[in-house]
Amino acid sequence: MNLTIKDIAKLANVSYATVSRALNDSKEISEKTKQKILTICKEVNYSPNAIARGLVKNTTHTIGLIMPDISNPFFPEVALGIEGEAARMDYNVFLCNTNYNIKRELSYINLLLERRVEGIIISSVSDETINYFNKYIDHIPIVYVGSNPKNDKCDYVATDNIKAGYIATDYLIKLGHKKIAFIGGTSVSNSHCDRIKGFKKAFQEHNILPDIELIRNSDFKRKSGYQITKFLIKEKNIPTAIIAANDVVALGVIEACDEMGILIPDTISIIGFDDIPYASLPKIMLTTIAQSKYDLGKIAVETIFKTINNKGKKNTVIKKILDPELIIRKTCKHL
Amino acid sequence: MNLTIKDIAKLANVSYATVSRALNDSKEISEKTKQKILTICKEVNYSPNAIARGLVKNTTHTIGLIMPDISNPFFPEVALGIEGEAARMDYNVFLCNTNYNIKRELSYINLLLERRVEGIIISSVSDETINYFNKYIDHIPIVYVGSNPKNDKCDYVATDNIKAGYIATDYLIKLGHKKIAFIGGTSVSNSHCDRIKGFKKAFQEHNILPDIELIRNSDFKRKSGYQITKFLIKEKNIPTAIIAANDVVALGVIEACDEMGILIPDTISIIGFDDIPYASLPKIMLTTIAQSKYDLGKIAVETIFKTINNKGKKNTVIKKILDPELIIRKTCKHL
């Protein structure tokens, strides 16, 4: 079906080794024959087989990217950083979406491994994959992005989520809030757990106790932010402020409040994480803890290339921690 | 570095053909040796080389997906439909983001071709790639998604964009609007051109003339919706309604109006396309022409598999046209 290098060789009356030389512009070929071969390739629309090349060169120029949810704008933004930086390195990205499903995460890891990607960047749902990766950690460069795994072997680049949780909570407490709900992510999520830590730390520093009843888990989706908020409000144990797992969840929180006629920020203050583009809409003006999304991706690629360029051997574990930034908009108010 | 089938063969004391049989659970192998081999594979963490397999089987179980902008929520939604349906078929998706750049589109096409993906689904910026595809159209299944190319050879699945443009305009005219701005996409975009057609058709049917000055192009981004709107308003030729290229642009339009103190829908009515999740936020309530995003993706995969399963030969050009739907929310008002 597809033309091969041998077909081109016949057309050009040369050996197929020569064709290969022309295609890879080696210096072991005369300019003349090279041009002859190249024009023939153009004419007959020859497309080199990357599979075959990959087999012999043992390289794919591909890195795998595993993300939980491309419909959450945070992740495409990170992906953009990854793709951009990878393209600069002449690498391509194989993007896999897990929908927060650990099974799919595992199966994608296997897939990427079988495809011999040269590195894997993963924004993992939990630490469960870590044990899995332990088997491979010496075989293939891996870097976690967005959350820091509780394992001292894996490279990662993440926002300081403890700090993020702390900043959000501290801000609210200083605004006079005490009854603060925390609608977090899944209980297994590292970023969630870290933010909870920061949440508790802030309370501790201010010498007050958080209301444990107001700490809830979500699945990181808008709908669950919406549902949990409705539930919270109906319970009549209404908080004066809500910290949401991320901006998408926060949007769900706002939706619920709007529907139930609760004024933001007058009755309830709301704060999110990530600073997705839709948080800055004039009608929304969500106060949030921003992450440097593009940089997260970009740096993840940079660190994975440290290992790739070192022929897969890594000397030290690389940990890059980016600072979160409080973006004050209009969903929080002094009590 | 990585273990091969031959290593496993040695460990199991069998030929490597037998190992292959065990791995592909062929019936030409005894259950006993099969289990023996499989357990060895598990123990030593063997990962079959998909590259080598692809070379001999001439199949990659991958389809390529080219999209202009994964940071516009419309596209991830379509991508989800594609990935979901592809996964059902046991295929994987190689996602490429072009940032509305035709050069990158072309280079990604080449890349995917070289990687021997079994089909390409493309949400193209324009028809320019079509000429390029013409060379390949008999070699590889291609389906356009989201817009219908002006070429009778390519399969596509798209929303009826003429209708979409018509519905939006008709709705506004019936609401009493005459001075309607159309902040479209790029001039080369098919979906843009079709919607303009629908726009003009609606005017025609109502026997009024559109103000040509109010038809503008954007780059499909929020920022340009924002800037063009500001420009329009400053020009003092203020429209009573604005149709935006998509919801993201519409959000930019709203942003500009908010900033300039223009009331929506009291002073200006606004309508978008796509119905992205953020259009339905209570604070936004954007009236829009919805596309069936997930279905668009799902059906694109279905149609590409018609050709793939037919060994690449296609009998007839498949054209699937989905209906747009007017979602009335709160950004449009009777004049």
Add this chain to the structure above:
DNA sequence: TATTTATCCGGTAACGTTTACATTTCTTTT
């Protein structure tokens, strides 16, 4: 002109699989 040295090109062995064909081993039948 004869010899050395670049320069260019051809032949062939890899790369890690699958698969058709050949061969061995085990059942079954007589």
Add this chain to the structure above:
DNA sequence: AAAAGAAATGTAAACGTTACCGGATAAATA
């Protein structure tokens, strides 16, 4: 118990490249 047939395994050729090695031709030196 021998022959035939079925089942399990081995052998080797493909898949489309790249890369090494050696040979031929052209260029440079003596």
